[in-house]
Amino acid sequence: MSHLTLEQELKTAGxxxxxxxxxxxxxxxxxxxxxxxxxxxxxxxxxxxATSAEVDDAVNAARHAFLTVWGRMTGRERYEHMRRLxxxxxxxxxxxxxxxxxxxxxxxxxxxxxxxDLPYTVDYYASVLHGLxxxxxxxGEHDVLNFTLREPLGVCALIVPWNYPLTLALLKIxxxxxxxxxxxxxxxxxxxLSALELARAVADAGIPAGVINVVFGGGATGNxxxxxxxxxxxxxxxxxxxxxxxxxxxAAGLKRVTLELGGKSPLVxxxxxxxxxxxEVAKIDSIRNSGQVCAACTRLIVHEAVADAFVDGLTQALxxxxxxxxxxxxxxxxxxxxxAQLKRISSYREVGHEEGAHFTECQNIDTxxxxxxxxxTAPALFLQASNEMRVSREEIFGPxxxxxxxxxxxxxxxxxNDSPYGLAACVFTRDSARAIxxxxxxxxxxxxxxxGVKAVVEAPFGGYKQSGIGKERGxxxxxxxxxxxxxxxxxxRT
Ligand code: NAD
Numbered sequence: 001m002s003h004l005t006l007e008q009e010l011k012t013a014g015x016x017x018x019x020x021x022x023x024x025x026x027x028x029x030x031x032x033x034x035x036x037x038x039x040x041x042x043x044x045x046x047x048x049x050a051t052s053a054e055v056d057d058a059v060n061a062a063r064h065a066f067l068t069v070w071g072r073m074t075g076r077e078r079y080e081h082m083r084r085l086x087x088x089x090x091x092x093x094x095x096x097x098x099x100x101x102x103x104x105x106x107x108x109x110x111x112x113x114x115x116x117d118l119p120y121t122v123d124y125y126a127s128v129l130h131g132l133x134x135x136x137x138x139x140g141e142h143d144v145l146n147f148t149l150r151e152p153l154g155v156c157a158l159i160v161p162w163n164y165p166l167t168l169a170l171l172k173i174x175x176x177x178x179x180x181x182x183x184x185x186x187x188x189x190x191x192x193l194s195a196l197e198l199a200r201a202v203a204d205a206g207i208p209a210g211v212i213n214v215v216f217g218g219g220a221t222g223n224x225x226x227x228x229x230x231x232x233x234x235x236x237x238x239x240x241x242x243x244x245x246x247x248x249x250x251a252a253g254l255k256r257v258t259l260e261l262g263g264k265s266p267l268v269x270x271x272x273x274x275x276x277x278x279x280e281v282a283k284i285d286s287i288r289n290s291g292q293v294c295a296a297c298t299r300l301i302v303h304e305a306v307a308d309a310f311v312d313g314l315t316q317a318l319x320x321x322x323x324x325x326x327x328x329x330x331x332x333x334x335x336x337x338x339x340a341q342l343k344r345i346s347s348y349r350e351v352g353h354e355e356g357a358h359f360t361e362c363q364n365i366d367t368x369x370x371x372x373x374x375x376x377t378a379p380a381l382f383l384q385a386s387n388e389m390r391v392s393r394e395e396i397f398g399p400x401x402x403x404x405x406x407x408x409x410x411x412x413x414x415x416x417n418d419s420p421y422g423l424a425a426c427v428f429t430r431d432s433a434r435a436i437x438x439x440x441x442x443x444x445x446x447x448x449x450x451x452g453v454k455a456v457v458e459a460p461f462g463g464y465k466q467s468g469i470g471k472e473r474g475x476x477x478x479x480x481x482x483x484x485x486x487x488x489x490x491x492x493r494t
Contacts, residue, residue, distance in 0.1 A: 003098045003327055007037075010045040010102075010193070017048050018216055019199035021061035022209025028054060033189040033218060038105035038335040039326050039374040047192045049217035052224045055184075058213040059230040062155040062182040065210030071152055071180050075129050078178060081207050082126035086119035088201035089170075096166060099193040101326045104162065105334040105375070106289060108327050114167060121170045124457050125178035128475055132179060132482065143492030149485040152180030153256055154232035156481065157225045159246070161238040162188035162337055163292045168260075169195055171457070172235045173212060175478035181233070182211045186225055189218035190337060223249075231255060233481065237294075240395075240421075240466050247469070258470035258480055260294070261463060262395040263423030265444065265453065266416040267297035270409070271305040273428035274450065279313040281426060281452040282401065286379045287321050287333040291399035292341070294467075295424040295446065295453045299392055300381075300403045301415050307405045311383065318362035318379040318399075324370065335374040336398055342375040345398030348391055349380075357385040357402070387415050395421070409434065413441050422464030424453040445471075 017027030027048030034043045050058070070078070089096070096118075097111035106114070134148035158172040169185055176183050187195035199214045215221055219242075226234050226249045233256035236246045240261040250257040267285070269278045285296040302310045326334035336342050349359050363378040365371055379399040382391045392402045406412040416425060424446040427438045435449045445462045446453060455461040460474035470480050 003102060006095070006098050007044065007102065011043070013045065015046040015048050016192070016196055016216070018050055018054055018058065019196075019202070019212075019214040020054065020058045021065075021213065022203060024199070029217075031217075033192075033216070035103055035190065035192060036338060037102055038337055041339070041373055041375070044102055045193065047189070047196075047216040049189070050215040050221045050224070055215055055221060055224040055228060058184045058215050059155060059225070059228050061210035062184050062213055063230050065208055066152070066154055066182040069208045070177070070182050070211045071154075073180070075132065078129060078180065079126045081205065082122050082174070082178065084205040085201060085207060086122040086126070088205040089122065089198075090119040092197060092201060096194055096197055099197055100165065100191075103191045103193040104165065104289075105326050105337065107331040107334050109329055109331075110289075114164075118166060118170055121167075121457050122174045125174035125478060128478060129178040131475065132478065134484070137486075139488075143490055145489040145491060147487050147489075149487060150479075150482045151485055153481060153483055154181060155230055156181050156183045156233040156235055157228070157231045158183050158185045159222050159225070159234070159236045159238065160185070160187055162190040163289055163294070165191040166194040166198060168237050169198065171472050171477070172237075176233075176235070176481045177211060179478050179481040181481055184213045184215060184225060184231075186215050186217065186222050189216065192216050226250065226255075227253070229253065233257065236260070237472075243468070256480075258462075258472065258477075259468045260472055261423075261466065261468045262421060263294045263296070263463065263467050264299055264393065264395055264419050264421045265295055265297045265424045265426070266299045266301050266419070266442075267426040268412050268416050268428070268438065269300070269302040269306060269310055270412070270427075270429040270431070270434065271303040272430045273303075273306065274430065275306055275309060275313065277450065278428040279310060279317055281428075282310075282314050283317040283321070284452055286318060286399045286401055290333055290336045290377070291379075292336060292397050295455065297424070297426050297453065298396065298401045299387070299415075299419070300401050301412055302403060302405055303412065304405045304407055307403070311381070311403055315360065315362050315381065318381075321363070321379060323363065323365060323368075323376060323378070333379070333399065335371075335376045338375055341397065342377060345377055345396055345400060348394075348396050348400060352382045352385070352389065352391040355385075355389040355391065357382040357389055357391055387418055393419065409437075413438060417441070417443050420466045423467035424448070426451070426453055
């Protein structure tokens with residue numbers, strides 16, 4: 001597939017509209033968003049902002065499908081539909097990879113690997129839905145059979161950000177529909193391309209109309225969706241401040257909620273660590289998706305005995321990273337998402353400087369003519385920093401990490417936990433007793449020992465503290481999309 005042909009197709013398509021009740025009706029709103037290619041700032045495609053009437057249509061279609069079709073199916077029927085969706089996604093791997101490379105600026109090699117993984121998310125939940133079972137309970141009455149039924153919630157509103165558009169959408173859609181719910185997805189207005197292709201895959205897979213709906217638009221569309229009385233659950237991934245607004249809206253309507261929010265994850269390196277391995281993990285967390293990863297380890301908490309060697313090794317590793325055009329197979333790090341994000345990342349240079357931290361850029365890209373039209377930034381470190389500084393506490397969401405030093409285990413773990421966030425953490429030590437103590441002490445939803453943070457579909461993932469509520473991935477994500485009913489059956493003589 002040529003990305004030039006794909007770009008031409010997107011540019012000449014007019015304004016894309018929503019996927020409602022199995023169809024792509026002509027959009028009725030007057031506002032549209034333009035999505036830009038972060039590698040060169042040029043427009044890629046136009047997407048309509050959903051009106052409140054269109055949000056209404058999508059929620060009503062989902063409700064109808066829930067009541068009449070999807071909520072009544074057997075597990076096996078849902079399984080078979082989901083298998084077909086996985087096959088449709090697999091068939092589109094190459095196209096989806098290019099769409100996310102164009103839209104998000106991810107290196108094409110990374111996009112291909114990500115897209116190859118996605119059908120498994122659908123397959124996984126298609127398989128584990130068979131484990132949705134109730135229990136028979138021992139109760140204190142004769143002649144009463146008391147058992148539980150695990151039931152779907154109804155209609156789920158799924159709101160996702162721009163950094164992993166399709167991955168995060170499917171991590172919400174698959175468990176929700178596996179459990180028998182129907183959904184309305186709202187992708188980010190910044191990266192809608194792969195969600196449009198997903199809608200086509202849903203239609204081609206023959207998923208019944210209304211089970212999966214997609215409405216495009218920004219905060220206004222999201223806001224209309226979360227306040228809609230026909231929504232039973234809101235599952236949101238995005239920034240912590242938006243998450244708080246969503247939590248408040250959910251409270252007003254007593255809606256269930258899953259929130260996957262921001263992070264400032266620690267990577268704790270003890271003096272007995274495998275240093276080259278720790279350096280490699282820190283490097284990957286700096287450059288992966290240009291540092292725009294919620295769980296990335298951006299606070300590097302290093303024992304003072306190895307701190308100089310660690311910083312030297314990491315600086316060298318980051319200096320060698322191949323920054324470039326995302327469509328190039330050799331590229332390791334592309335641009336950040338847009339001009340606003342680039343400005344935000346750059347602004348922290350000044351913030352750190354005023355606080356007394358030393359800013360070290362690991363490459364000079366100012367002279368790179370090939371990068372001048374895109375939103376590129378070089379990997380950087382803040383040295384001589386303290387954990388009280390804003391550069392240690394706030395999510396920068398770019399290839400920028402802060403290095404902090406410690407002397408004792410207690411101090412290292414205190415620094416790791418001294419954060420408003422608690423999404424993930426990494427620890428490097430060869431001492432297995434310390435590894436276990438650390439895993440227990442660190443307040444984070446995922447702790448990785450001698451390994452980088454990797455969220456897999458089979459294991460629950462979700463934040464402690466201000467990083468979120470509830471879990472995504474694993475069986476738990478599907479259970480969070482259900483409710484439990486107790487049935488009490490009297491079978492004595494009447
Ligand atoms: P964002 O909060 O600005 O937007 C996320 C989504 O919410 C978008 O679709 C947006 O249109 C929508 N939205 C905005 N205002 C809304 C409102 N008032 N009501 C309803 N919807 C609204 O986040 P972003 O900038 O797109 O993404 C970056 C953030 O996402 C980072 O903070 C990152 O840490 C977080 N994130 C978290 C995880 C996780 O698993 N914990 C994963 C990826 C990203």
